Structures are given as structure tokens and as C-alpha cells.
Amino acid sequence: MNYWLVKSDPESYGWESFLKDKKTEWTGVRNYAARIHLKAMNKGDLVLFYHSQQSPAIIGIAMVSKESYQDPTTNDPAWVAVELSVVKRLNKPVTLTDIKSEKRLSELPLIKISRLSVMPVSANEFTFLLSMGDTKL
Numbered sequence: 001m002n003y004w005l006v007k008s009d010p011e012s013y014g015w016e017s018f019l020k021d022k023k024t025e026w027t028g029v030r031n032y033a034a035r036i037h038l039k040a041m042n043k044g045d046l047v048l049f050y051h052s053q054q055s056p057a058i059i060g061i062a063m064v065s066k067e068s069y070q071d072p073t074t075n076d077p078a079w080v081a082v083e084l085s086v087v088k089r090l091n092k093p094v095t096l097t098d099i100k101s102e103k104r105l106s107e108l109p110l111i112k113i114s115r116l117s118v119m120p121v122s123a124n125e126f127t128f129l130l131s132m133g134d135t136k137l
Contacts, residue, residue: 003126005048015049015059023065023085027073034118038080039068057093090133100118104128
């Protein structure tokens, strides 16, 4: 199993909308590195859902429910999307400030390549972030 983090502006599509929908197509990604990560996602992989912008924090956990396919928001076959399904909300949001204060997370792509919207997370980082969010699977 692989672990990922996806970023979304809550004003565009936030956790509350995701909870209501129960699943969503993760579309509109137009960054080459992020596209590579979308293509590498496998059904069943776990994904941290991160709110960006005004109150940056990891809010919840999703699961890849459909592997990469042609992004329906473009006719360009180079761009892909995945389908994500809700797993659960974190008991406590893990803020960007909290993440940056932890030396164990210093290599996390969220810190090193902050503009990337889809990124891998190691199993150890994923487990540690869940513990910071007072959450167990």
C-alpha cells in the first residue's frame, strides 16, 4: 500500500463537501510531478486530505477508489484523475505549523515542495501524522 497527500482549497472543494459527496473525482491537476503521483496511485491506497490556503491543515483520510483515468475536465489525454472515497475525519486537524515543528516530518514533500498538490507520504510519516491527529484507522 502507498500513502499520499492531496491539497484542496476549502473554498473550492473542502472536506465538508467531500463528506457530503462520499466520493469525488480528483480532477484539474495540471502539474507534471503531481500527474506522475496520480498515475502511481493504486486502488486502496490511503490519502491525507489537506486544506490549503487560510487554515492549512490535514483534515481527513480518503482512499483511492478508482485508479488513474483520463481527466474529464480536459480533452488532452496526458492529464489524469483518480476517484477518492471518504474514510474518516481526523479527530484533531494537524496544522501546517504543527507539521513544520516536527523534526520527524522535515522530509515531508508538503514542507520541501509546498506548491505540489499531490504528493507521496511514507508509511512512517502517515502513521505519525495520524497520531498527531489523535486518529487511528
